[in-house]
Amino acid sequence: MTSFPIVELIDVWKSYDGTQALRGLNLEVNRGEIFGLIGPNGAGKTTTLKIIVGLLKMDRGIVRVNGVDISEEPYEYKRLIGYVPESVSLPEYLTVEELLIYAGKIRGVPDNQIRERMNYFIRLFELSEKRRALILSLSRGMRQKTAIASALIHDPDLLILDEPFIGIDPMGQHVLKELFSERVKEGKTIFISTHMLDTAERLCDRVAIIHKGQNVASGDLKNLQQLSRTGESATLEEVFLKLTEEAKELMVEEPIERKRRTFFGFLRRSP
Template sequence: MLRLENISKSYNKGAIKAVDNINLDIKKGEIFGFLGPNGAGKTTTIKMIVGLLKPDSGKVTVGTVDAWQEPIEAKSMISYVPDNPEIYDRLKGIEYLNFMGDMYGIPKEEREKKLNYYLELFSIKDAVGDLIASYSHGMKQKIVLTGALLSNPDLFILDEPMVGLDPKSAFNLKEIMRKMCDEGKTVFFSTHVLEVAEKLCDRIAIINKGKIVALGTMEELKAHAEEKQSLENIFLELTE
C-alpha cells in the first residue's frame, strides 16, 4: 500500500541530513509503527509521504500511484493527522468537518452518519457548534481525527496521534485503527508511546539520525536483540 524507495531529505543546503536513503514497504491490512527519538526524521518522512515536503531523491508510491507524479490521485487515498492540530481557529467545528467532507466529496447522508458516529465516539458532539479557537488541544486533536476518518482512507497516516487524548478516546482510536486494518486498510503512525506500539503494531521501524536501524515484527526485533527485551529496551539500545 505504501512504498518508500531510497528517500532522502536534507536541510541547510545539505548540511543536515534529516532522512538518509530509507526504504520501506508497508502492506495492506497492516498497522505499521514508526518510532524514533526527537529529531530522528519521523515527521520529515511523514511529510514526504503525504506531499508536504518533496524528497531530494527517491520515490514514494501509494498503492500503484507515484505520489509526486500523480499527487491528487495519491492524496485521494490518504488521510493525515499531523503532530500538532493547527487548524482554522475562526471556523466552527462543524464548518471544518463539512469542509473536509467537501474536499473528499462525501455525500451528505453518508457524511451525517459518520459525523454522528465519530463525534459521539470522541465525546465532542456538544462542541461542534463552537469556534475551534475555544477548543483545548485534546478537542482539536479529536476534531482533526474526525475529519480525517470521514473519507474512510485506504492509507491512514498519523503523527503522534495519542498526544492530548483522554484515555477513553485513545482507546477508541486504537480500536478504530485495528478495525480499519481488519478491513484491508493500512495505518502508518509515529508515536513515542512505546507500550502502545508494542501492543498494537504488526510491524515496527525504528529510525535514528535519518536511517532505519531496525525493522520487523516484535518477535523479529526481539530475536535480533541481545536478550528477549521489551520494545523500550530495544529502542534505547538502538538509539543511544
C-alpha cells in the same frame, strides 16, 4: 487482494538547510496492519510522514502509495489518505461540524455521506456538546479528536497519524485504539509515528525504528528481538535502546555538500 505494499519508500533523501534529515530511507507498510514509526528526536519521523502525504518534497528517492509513484502522480493518491499532523493547526473560525463538512467536501465525499459520517464521529469522540462550538474554544484533546475525525471523514484506506495520542485523555486513547483495530479488520491501514514505545508495542503489528534518517530495523517485536539479540522477554523499549545505540556506533557522519553562496554566485555556470 493486491500484493504490493500500500506505502513503499526506496532510498529517500531529504535535507533542510544543510541538515540531512533522511539518508536513503527504505520502508514498507503492508495493507491491513498498524505500522509504527519510532525513533529518537530528530530521527526523521515527521519528515517521512510529510513526504508521504505531499507536504514536503524529497531530494531524491521513490515513494509509492498504493503502487503509485507520488512524484509522477502527486495529487490523486491523496484521496486514499487521511493525515493528522503532530502539532495540529485547525481553522479556528469554523465550528467542529463545519470543519468536518469542509474536510469531506474538499475530498469529494457525497453530501449525504458527509452528514452520516460526521454524526458518527461526533458521537464516537464525544464531541456532541461541542459540535456547534468554534474550534477556538476546544481543549487540546478535543482539537486532536476533531482533527482525527476530519482525517477519517472520507473513510481512507490509509490513515497516517503523527503522535496521535498526545493530548488525548485515557478514555479517548482507548476509543482511538479500538477504532484502529476495527479499521484494520476492515482491511484498512494505520501508519503512526510515536514516541510512546509501550503503546507502539501493544498496538502495532510491525514497527520500523529509524535513526538519523535511516531505517535501523523493522518488523514485528519477535523479529526485532532477534535482530537486537535482546532475548524473547525484551520489551520494545529495550530493543529500541539497543538498536539505536548500535546504529550510533556504526553510523559515520556523512558531510553534506553545501553550495557555496557568494554575492556573485549566480554568475557561476552550473555544472
